Amino acid sequence: MPKAPIRDIEIAEEPIRLGQFLKLAGIAExxxxxxxxxxxxxxxxxGRLxxxxxxxxxxGDVVxxxxxxxRPILH
Known part of the structure; x- marks a missing residue:
């Protein structure tokens, strides 16, 4: 089974908190x-829980x- 592609999500500055990133990436509503x-x-x-x-x-971190x-990338 092929792995899902990793989508790059632009962020304005680093770091970004995981909860915020989940919303920004559209993973969380x-x-x-x-x-x-x-x-x-x-x-x-x-790769870790x-x-x-x-x-x-x-x-570069992958969620x-x-x-x-x-993964977040700088804008």
Missing amino acids: DGGHARELLETEQVMLN ETRRGAQLRP AVGEQCA
Whole structure:
């Protein structure tokens, strides 16, 4: 089964918090949904489980939720 492509999401400045990035990338509908994804252990950051909404991302970090993958890049 082929892996999902990684979408590049432009951010204005670094770092960006994981909860904010999930919303910006369209993975989470809102802050509550982002919290739910993290609390139910559905979020992977660079191949490792991440449950901290405030985890700070830098350009090149890869966030995966199910089949969706995205990474922040500087604008």
